[in-house]
Amino acid sequence: MVFVRLLCGAGALTLSACMVVPAPVPAPDLPARPPETGAKPELAASLVIDRPPQDFPHGGDARSAEEIDLIVVHSIGGPTCRDGAVFFTPANGSAVFWRDWFLGEGGKSIHYVIGREGDIAQQRPELLTAGHVSFGGIMTMVNRRSIGIELVNRGDGIEAFPEVQITALKALVAEVAARYGLPPEALVTHAALDDRMQPDCGGEPLRRNLDPGPLFPLEDVRAAISAQ
Numbered sequence: 001m002v003f004v005r006l007l008c009g010a011g012a013l014t015l016s017a018c019m020v021v022p023a024p025v026p027a028p029d030l031p032a033r034p035p036e037t038g039a040k041p042e043l044a045a046s047l048v049i050d051r052p053p054q055d056f057p058h059g060g061d062a063r064s065a066e067e068i069d070l071i072v073v074h075s076i077g078g079p080t081c082r083d084g085a086v087f088f089t090p091a092n093g094s095a096v097f098w099r100d101w102f103l104g105e106g107g108k109s110i111h112y113v114i115g116r117e118g119d120i121a122q123q124r125p126e127l128l129t130a131g132h133v134s135f136g137g138i139m140t141m142v143n144r145r146s147i148g149i150e151l152v153n154r155g156d157g158i159e160a161f162p163e164v165q166i167t168a169l170k171a172l173v174a175e176v177a178a179r180y181g182l183p184p185e186a187l188v189t190h191a192a193l194d195d196r197m198q199p200d201c202g203g204e205p206l207r208r209n210l211d212p213g214p215l216f217p218l219e220d221v222r223a224a225i226s227a228q
């Protein structure tokens, strides 16, 4: 049984200002890494991806393909506390817009961003680490071993993920998982990795990372990996 509660901004009068907050998720049981399959660092040509120039200063630490055993899905939006109320930013913009936003960020980075129209942009090559999961959560060293994917979405549990966006995500994760020999369970959400709470927002504790949120079809996307 899954327990949920409604999380509303202080003084909110309408249900649309609330979101369903799932109970804290235990750390996933990750499968043992399968035998090496000769992973290649390049994506299939059938995926259309906007990439920065090869000589772009990407940042991050070099790593080997053998270190990668997780794919972490995020949403751009997430809960913040403003004036004692839970607030979600609109997260408007395309994949390229948000990729370029990450390029200008000093502390945050990501491998891929997928827009609401299924558009895909890459910020960082897969064999460079990206800073998309803080190390204070359930698992450590997640950034070292994972590929991070951001979905452009408010992450509020109200905005649905368009089918074309999920289709693009499925194509990307199926292709990535095949190259690194990853099973469906290697695909995890940020929320499953980090259950830290902000002690007080308007008198209530606030779960810091809920993304990509309760509307994200995790098992459907995992099935795209198992179907390959």
Ligand SMILES: [Zn+2]
Residues within 6 Å of the ligand: 073, 074, 075, 132, 190, 209, 211
């Ligand atoms: Zn996240």
